[in-house]
Amino acid sequence: MPLLVVGSVALDCIETPTDKRDDVLGGSAVFFSYAASFFSPVRIIGAVGEDWPIQHTQLLTKKGIDTSGLQTIPGGQTFRWRGRYLPNMNDRETLEVHLNVLGEFQPQLNRTHQACRFLFLGNASPTVQLSVLDQAKGAELTVADTMDLWINIQRDELGALLKRIDGLVLNDSEAKLLANDENLVRAGHAVRAMGPKFVVIKKGEHGAMFFSVHEMYVMPAYPTPLVIDPTGAGDSFAGGMMGHLASLGRFDPQALKEALAYGVVTASFTVEDFSLDRLEKLSRHDLDRRLQEYRQMLTF
Amino acid sequence: MPLLVVGSVALDCIETPTDKRDDVLGGSAVFFSYAASFFSPVRIIGAVGEDWPIQHTQLLTKKGIDTSGLQTIPGGQTFRWRGRYLPNMNDRETLEVHLNVLGEFQPQLNRTHQACRFLFLGNASPTVQLSVLDQAKGAELTVADTMDLWINIQRDELGALLKRIDGLVLNDSEAKLLANDENLVRAGHAVRAMGPKFVVIKKGEHGAMFFSVHEMYVMPAYPTPLVIDPTGAGDSFAGGMMGHLASLGRFDPQALKEALAYGVVTASFTVEDFSLDRLEKLSRHDLDRRLQEYRQMLTF
Numbered sequence: 033m034p035l036l037v038v039g040s041v042a043l044d045c046i047e048t049p050t051d052k053r054d055d056v057l058g059g060s061a062v063f064f065s066y067a068a069s070f071f072s073p074v075r076i077i078g079a080v081g082e083d084w085p086i087q088h089t090q091l092l093t094k095k096g097i098d099t100s101g102l103q104t105i106p107g108g109q110t111f112r113w114r115g116r117y118l119p120n121m122n123d124r125e126t127l128e129v130h131l132n133v134l135g136e137f138q139p140q141l142n143r144t145h146q147a148c149r150f151l152f153l154g155n156a157s158p159t160v161q162l163s164v165l166d167q168a169k170g171a172e173l174t175v176a177d178t179m180d181l182w183i184n185i186q187r188d189e190l191g192a193l194l195k196r197i198d199g200l201v202l203n204d205s206e207a208k209l210l211a212n213d214e215n216l217v218r219a220g221h222a223v224r225a226m227g228p229k230f231v232v233i234k235k236g237e238h239g240a241m242f243f244s245v246h247e248m249y250v251m252p253a254y255p256t257p258l259v260i261d262p263t264g265a266g267d268s269f270a271g272g273m274m275g276h277l278a279s280l281g282r283f284d285p286q287a288l289k290e291a292l293a294y295g296v297v298t299a300s301f302t303v304e305d306f307s308l309d310r311l312e313k314l315s316r317h318d319l320d321r322r323l324q325e326y327r328q329m330l331t332f
Numbered sequence: 333m334p335l336l337v338v339g340s341v342a343l344d345c346i347e348t349p350t351d352k353r354d355d356v357l358g359g360s361a362v363f364f365s366y367a368a369s370f371f372s373p374v375r376i377i378g379a380v381g382e383d384w385p386i387q388h389t390q391l392l393t394k395k396g397i398d399t400s401g402l403q404t405i406p407g408g409q410t411f412r413w414r415g416r417y418l419p420n421m422n423d424r425e426t427l428e429v430h431l432n433v434l435g436e437f438q439p440q441l442n443r444t445h446q447a448c449r450f451l452f453l454g455n456a457s458p459t460v461q462l463s464v465l466d467q468a469k470g471a472e473l474t475v476a477d478t479m480d481l482w483i484n485i486q487r488d489e490l491g492a493l494l495k496r497i498d499g500l501v502l503n504d505s506e507a508k509l510l511a512n513d514e515n516l517v518r519a520g521h522a523v524r525a526m527g528p529k530f531v532v533i534k535k536g537e538h539g540a541m542f543f544s545v546h547e548m549y550v551m552p553a554y555p556t557p558l559v560i561d562p563t564g565a566g567d568s569f570a571g572g573m574m575g576h577l578a579s580l581g582r583f584d585p586q587a588l589k590e591a592l593a594y595g596v597v598t599a600s601f602t603v604e605d606f607s608l609d610r611l612e613k614l615s616r617h618d619l620d621r622r623l624q625e626y627r628q629m630l631t632f
Binding site: 214249257259 | 419420514515516517518521535537538539541549550551552553555556557559586590592593627629630631632
């Protein structure tokens with residue numbers, strides 16, 4: 033079942049304690065769509081500039097991703113992010129952000145996009161996310177991401193969004209900020225009470241937590257000894273999760289839990305190299321094998 | 333099967349962001365023994381001063397704990413710790429430490445102690461832990477705790493201890509320090525390679541990780557919305573774990589995994605109030621019910 037993602041497409045400059053990369057393929061919609069494509073057909077909507085290397089688009093289309101919604105803005109430059117990871121590889125600092133074409137981007141959905149039943153709103157201003165939501169007439173399951181910036185400067189708009197989406201995915205620090213509560217369990221329930229049917233809190237190397245009216249659970253991260261670059265882990269998590277749901281065509285509690293596990297496992301591969309390098313070498317069989325190990329790990 | 337614990341017995345002064353308690357019952361051997369007593373007979377060895385309130389001993393004996401190894405040092409004062417928790421309730425700072433009678437304490441095991449097949453060496457200098465190990469002739473499973481202080485100032489002695497014990501339980505920051513590796517997965521394997529058959533890394537609110545030659549897994553903390561005072565969580569975890577093993581009388585991989593789960597669940601109750609207050613109100617049935625919830629939470 034086709035899955036639509038609207039989000040950022042970026043060129044990243046990454047510094048880790050032991051290595052660095054310049055101008056590598058990144059962005060929430062890129063990580064999400066590539067991760068989801070292991071499970072389900074994916075259509076991506078995003079904007080790039082004239083500096084965008086066409087090979088990046090080719091990498092996505094080669095994976096079967098529908099890139100017809102990837103718009104090149106004449107005279108524009110692609111969104112750029114430069115970040116540095118601290119020695120713990122979980123915390124990072126943003127060194128530079130250039131919104132470029134992302135700053136003015138107003139996503140337009142064509143009929144094919146509008147017909148998608150599964151929609152992921154990657155991190156963007158709630159105003160933009162609401163405008164996408166207005167256009168996505170066929171969406172039956174809508175999940176959004178957000179970030180501290182929008183919690184701080186567009187809280188009302190975010191509140192309006194939360195009342196209209198099915199699921200929200202956000203980081204632990206963002207959940208604490210949004211709920212104004214340092215206890216993640218209480219924060220998760222509080223955010224869910226703001227509107228969405230379910231909330232997923234991403235805890236980086238510590239996994240993820242799930243909250244609905246009837247259920248609350250936590251899933252640890254799959255413990256990989258090889259953490260090269262955590263960039264895109266959260267978006268890959270969401271991609272694996274939504275991709276699995278779209279492949280099933282349903283989102284009951286059991287499907288959601290299995291989807292979270294697939295999200296955890298997909299993200300655990302992403303961090304094992306820069307950009308999409310590890311996912312490019314990955315097969316669906318690898319994902320299923322690690323899911324099986326993960327399931328075994330949690331059985332006692 | 334009786335379980336022996338040697339460790340600190342303390343009077344704690346605790347400050348949390350919203351509350352405080354002075355001179356409450358604490359110490360590694362106290363939390364450990366009380367937690368373990370839900371599963372198995374426990375004998376405790378420790379030292380207190382003349383300021384020690386006899387009701388504290390009575391609380392332990394009432395729970396069936398053999399306190400004959402609890403020695404009152406004439407003219408001495410009980411070990412005291414004063415700490416403050418940061419708003420995240422996971423990190424804390426030590427404001428005051430008075431070793432008092434703990435500073436010179438040389439544990440002596442009587443015949444009943446020596447016959448115990450399950451031994452837990454609570455956090456103490458590796459020299460003291462080694463001396464206990466020399467006396468514990470009947471011990472078939474020996475697990476020790478340690479801390480950053482000993483890693484920094486008694487690394488050789490700690491190295492000697494690691495070669496003689498079956499299991500080591502330590503915090504995430506201590507594992508990173510001991511292995512000199514910021515990646516916990518690699519750090520856990522590295523510490524295990526120093527001698528013990530298995531290593532358990534405690535991650536506070538993020539759960540625990542297990543390492544043996546054949547196995548590595550992670551278990552999340554049980555997510556309780558009520559975190560009042562995390563003091564003693566790690567020792568309660570170890571108590572629940574060792575108590576379950578002692579009750580089974582075995583420590584094969586399956587028993588160890590279930591024991592870790594019991595440790596997680598026991599610790600999740602400890603943090604729900606100050607000192608032993610929550611555990612005092614607890615029944616074995618409560619532990620088993622939460623274990624069942626925890627198992628369900630991890631099943632997908």
